[in-house]
Amino acid sequence: MTVSGARAGTMDKRNDLGYRLSALARVAELGPGRVDPKLLAEAGQLLLRAGDRLKLSGDHTVVALAGGTGSGKSSLFNRISGLELSPIGVRRPTTARTHACVWGLDGAGPLLDWLQIQWRHRFARASALDRGESQLHGLILLDLPDHDSIRAITDHEADRLIKMADLIVWVLDPQKYADAATHTRYVRELAGHEAVTVFALNQADRLAPEELAECVVDLSDLLKSEGVARPRIVPTSATTGRGVNSLKSVLAESVAARRGAVQRLEADLDRLMVKLTKVMPPAEVMSVPPAVDPARQEGLTDALCDAVGVSAVGEAMENVYAARSAAWVGWPYGRWAARLRPDPVNSLRLGSFRDEIRAVTAASISAQPAEVENAVQALADGLTPGMPDAWRDGVRDAARANLGRLPQVLTTEVAEIAPRLDRVPTWWRLLKVWQFFLVLLFVAGVAWAGSILFYGVLRPAESAPELLSDVSVLPWVALMIASVLGLGLLSAIASRNFVVLGAARERESLEREMRRRIASVGKEQVVNPVEQSLRHYNDFFTALTSARR
Template identity: 65%
Template sequence: MTTPLATRGALVPRLAALSKVVELGPGRLDKKILSDAGTLLLRAGDRLKLSSDHTVVALAGGTGSGKSSLFNAVSGLELSPTGVRRPTTARTHACVWGLEGAAPLLDWLQIQWRHRFSRSSALDKGESQLHGLILLDLPDHDSIRALTDPEADRLIGLADLVVWVLDPQKYADAATHRRYVAELAGHDSGTVFALNQVDKLAPEELAELVIDLNDLLRREGVSQPTVVTTSAVTGRGIDSLKSVLADAVTRRRAAVQRLESDLDRLVRRLDPPGEAPASVDAARRVGLTDALCDAVGVPAVGEALENVHAERSAAYVGWPVTRLVSALRPDPLKALRLDDLREEIQGLADGAVTAQPAEVENAVQALADGLSVDMQPSWKAAVQHAARSRSGQLPQALSEELEEVAPRLGFVPGWWRAVQVWQYLLVAAFLLGFIWIVASLTGIPTGISLVEDPASLPWVGIAMASVLGLGALSSVAARNFVVLGASKERERLELEMRRRVGMVAEGMVVEPVERELARHHEFAQAMHTLRR
């Protein structure tokens, strides 16, 4: 039989959230907390599968508190042995009001068959309000016997409601309060305190003890303690205790309230994971790509490509006459230090240029720090570890990617060669005109009447000047087109390199970080559900 939806409706989502916390917590939460959370999940799962028509109430107390006598007084039968010998109760006894459906629950509690007792219908007359009660008489929690303390501890943890039976002479006993009461702070609805053997006290002593006990419990975190004064000898307070038990049995909520209280206590031990985005935003992705491009030297490579491309084109589209004059001057490549840039580009083509590991590490660290600044330390460390998980392979991966887009320095556009042929034709025309003039001035016979006609010389001179101007003009126009083309090629190269750097960064840095951020986000949502 399962717990009714009305009582478990708010508990099930919290247990599911706790399961998620246990799933996501390893490496980020204390191992003891994870272990306790796992134990609570197992206990909650087991208890919610078992009878919701029964409420398990454990009578717990120290040696000599009169716990077994109180058990007999409530049950109305001499079920649990009492006497001078201490401890008297070595094994847990159970009295069940309404045995139907209780057997699996008693098996889960590990109550031996010979220590299970059922109230018959004849004895239950007038006590129908207790139907569904399973009353346990636990071994003394402070017993010197080796077997009794673990038994008491186990059942105190499993019971839906715990009634602490206190001796007037030892009601403030440190063993009880330090080991149990203080640990159960916040379990107000699942804990009752029975100040027993009050027949030994005068009325004014009893009033003083009740006030003192209430004050003590509040100091230990029990904000609204339920204290009942009882005497198994005189029967005083037994009906009051039965009334408290009947209320818990009737409401059928003790099991759920106990689990809710245990959840609340566990949640107070959990540190919030802190604030963080659920994913890496576009601005941080761009920032990481920019930093990695700087580490690879993408801007410098693009600039070097543009300069070398422009200078290299001079051999094809430059005006030969100008190159001849420039040959008498210092080498412009050396003056501009472009030889080194050319070597850099060639090195990139050969795969020799690599990313700087230190700069790559700094770029990755900056991303992790920016994302985890408001996280709890263990989660912050997890994000940083995820970001650096493949940082050792990142420089090599970047270099290998860029090898595929390295510029082709040996490629010569067809229009460069066309311009070169055109300019050499102009040079040939200029030389032909020069020969024409020389032949005309020196009178060297050529057999061509036009050449030997002095009247044609001015036109030849004009033609030669036009050839020189046309050559220079075509060279300037061609160089402008080269510069424009080099700029576009640089832009294309840098965009492609950035795209590839971004792809590598996405796979080796962003994706591991986003998995950790998603884990943190799920954990934070589970914590939010747990704290409801």
Template identity: 50%
Template structure:
């Protein structure tokens, strides 16, 4: 039998057997801790900021209220645990309150309701004052007790307990119900006191048990007045109550039985209070449960699949092409080519041909010349921009692909981000086109050289014609007498001078034709270059005004997803 080699530093168990799965030295993987309460609250705060203008206002308001409440509670005494006794009419919560306190502090009796204001009993006054002020307990309803109530058990202490007796949640007085609702949202431990007759009260379960089903860890159900039941009836009643609570979403609900009139009837409940106070965890567990509840409401607004990071490349290319068409860049480039050729004709054209054209009355040519000059002037100095309707059409479908992969609120925000600068885009396109165009007086140097050469040829041709005229006048007609100068009196020079004039005119025409061909080639390259520059400008506009806002929104959604995981208390990577 063959065996694989075992590293020398592998831990060994009894008998020399290797302990498989145990990290060896140098190969330990650092543990990643789950976010703590402070990190979760920070994540929730970021969720509120990210959701502004995107998610439902009630959700953001509830989260903001929780953040405010949590901040205030964390700044107050962490040595005290706030426990509320809440229940319906006749459940005996005030009697239970008095039994735990050891004194008749909260009024009891047949008349209902007996408790109209919250009564507080505090074990340990150091730091309790600001907490009671925050709880808004009236000073005349505040009581203090010694740190040890059960002298028979040396290890039991309620030091740090703030026990509250609340009004009836089913009171006919609206102020009483509002008082209960307020304390239910801020207590560290929720204790619901029910009696054997009304433990299935619909108002209690509908208004409090079900909405706070996720708060099982900080909820205790006290079945009071069990002295009215037999032993078997107590077990049946507890089993039925537990079944009802589990059906309503409470996982492993804690149920304890009490009797305020029986000896040791509250011992089990008091033991739970002692353990809760000693652990000093109820405050953070309550806030964690509240964060869980809010984080789950945020979680429905994020998909589990990895989100897109930007617009698809083909969508960006389609957007640039649509904006290019909206800005009329191809037409501007074509006008630039025509304007370039028209401008070149003023420099490289044969002046003689231009003079003949001017003598010929051609309305169509004159109209085209005027239009091209106007195009040229507008291309360089006039406003260039796209129509808003064309821009809106270009933005209409640009985010369809990416929005389909997002939850509805974020899909709407991404579409809004794509259109956030819609009114600025026409002017920005115009500015980008104008920036790509050369100045009006920008002329290549060789045009000036050709123009100088053409005028030199015109001058030679004119002088040649004048010379022929002088030769005719002095050499043939003999206007100047018998002894004219040789250069103007020799008639035999006429053919040579005529040839010079014809050659000069021919050179001018050939120069003009060759230059026009060069201008046609260079104008096409010039138009392509201008169109390339304009496309680069349009791409920058698309990136700045559309792609960048959409990308920023997608990055915000990605951070939103991570913050949801943080608020839920999960490890994010």
């Protein structure tokens, strides 16, 4: 592969890592309340560290030599650098401060500052190219404090730099290569970091060839049992120089690839994703519709209408409408006769019509808060099967967010559209005029008939007008009176039928408007918060899936 091709491949990887880190940032943004806070804190630290490291020199690879006291770590550091840079001794800790040797100073300063390496402990191999070590150009080699130090300050520094280094070389000695401090605190935690971890079995000169081979096999088995699938073990001797060139070759390979920083961040991200993906649901339910489907919204509206008592309000309005119509469109003679009986409106105990309707509406809501809660709960339960518990609870909490004031909002909405019971349709007025016109005709007919009987039969006076005394007209007058009565009766019957139809239409109109308003309240108070929670759910798992790639 050409140099330009290698750089293009590196840039592709950087872009891929950037995409995954962006997805992780979205996970961290949407995770609070749904994901273990410790995992979110770890994600935040990784994002911060990745942002800092990727802004610094990509031409340098930070390699940390880590190990316990007596492992020969500082001696190996000096052997690789070719200089006596790190102090060697038997006091604990042998290495109190981190020492750094840099091959190629250009651009290394900000990176060393980020690593917090003190100036007096920085050393440069300016002549490295003259000594045939050009393959190490870009290497920053760190000699960390002993991780099993009895000094808390140095132990903390070792922990900090182990997390920040691009490549870690664990320096183990034949006597303590299974040391619990190393394996429990570090090796197990870094399982999956094979690409950025090397194990140097130092002091190999103290072992016979057979013993060394046995130690390598035993160490390899131990590391595999702790999750290191393909451990890279390099036997070395800082005293004789055995294996040092092999270790240099491993370091040179990492430096030449210029991917140490990216590989370490990818390994850290992969390890974090293993933990985060424990919150992933089964694949078949990982994605849910981001919107509540119309059928569920209709179901919520139906349940809320039942809780409000829409049918009861409509029925009451229909009864009131029919009762009030009797004063306008009923047969006048029937209304006059009804005055001798108890008022049918009063018998319905309707009192003030408007107040009664509002009271019915208010009582329907306030008396059935449990039904409102059940309606909301049913919607949430229908949307959350298969979701992880934390996200299921989140959807339910979103659905119930406004539950405390939902009944009052429904009350207000329905009360605002309580029908105007004092409204009189125009046709009622016209029909009343028509009925009274027929009453006048009836009265006139009766008076006419009486006049004919009086003047035509009794003949109290000879000068009565012929129209009021002609007995031959009497049958026709009687027919007119009967026709007027019949027409009035038919009008009353027809008007009652029209009233029934009108009451049904009014009820339908009222219930339709109440349903529309209740649906609007349900959408605003319940559905919208639920859909927002569903969008967060989908965004979270989309981001989590993207971060796993």
